[in-house]
Amino acid sequence: MDMADVWHSHSVGDVKVFIRIFRQRVGDDQRVAIFTVPNLVFSEVLGTVQNALFRKALTALRLSSHHWKIEMGRWHKPHPIHRNDRLCQICNALEDEYHFICECPVYNEIRLIYISRYYRNR
Numbered sequence: 323m324d325m326a327d328v329w330h331s332h333s334v335g336d337v338k339v340f341i342r343i344f345r346q347r348v349g350d351d352q353r354v355a356i357f358t359v360p361n362l363v364f365s366e367v368l369g370t371v372q373n374a375l376f377r378k379a380l381t382a383l384r385l386s387s388h389h390w391k392i393e394m395g396r397w398h399k400p401h402p403i404h405r406n407d408r409l410c411q412i413c414n415a416l417e418d419e420y421h422f423i424c425e426c427p428v429y430n431e432i433r434l435i436y437i438s439r440y441y442r443n444r
Contacts, residue, residue: 383419391417 334340371377382388391410395403410417412428424433424441 383423386419388419390419390422392419 368377368380371380386393391403391408392405395405395408406416408417409415410421410426412426415421415425417426422429424437
């Protein structure tokens with residue numbers, strides 16, 4: 323079943339089959355990879371962040387409401403930039419959330435201070 327069929331027919335047919343296919347497609351979609359992290363619920367840590375700018379940045383990250391190429395490429399006019407072409411201008415790697423936080427060499431010094439080695443490796 324194609325999702326366009328659901329839109330046009332206003333019906334999903336077998337609900338159990340639809341839900342299974344839907345979950346599979348969401349799981350395969352790299353654009354939502356950050357949401358597949360276990361225990362992604364309201365984060366109490368946001369309430370403990372006193373600096374409003376830091377809290378805003380963390381919230382933007384969790385909501386994919388940032389200006390990194392991985393998101394902005396979706397809205398590029400007149401045509402979206404293909405996902406694999408949304409590259410970091412510094413190191414030419416795919417500029418997704420993980421790259422920005424854990425890989426881009428521009429932020430190595432900050433990363434070494436604030437993020438343990440365990441979290442810096444995929």
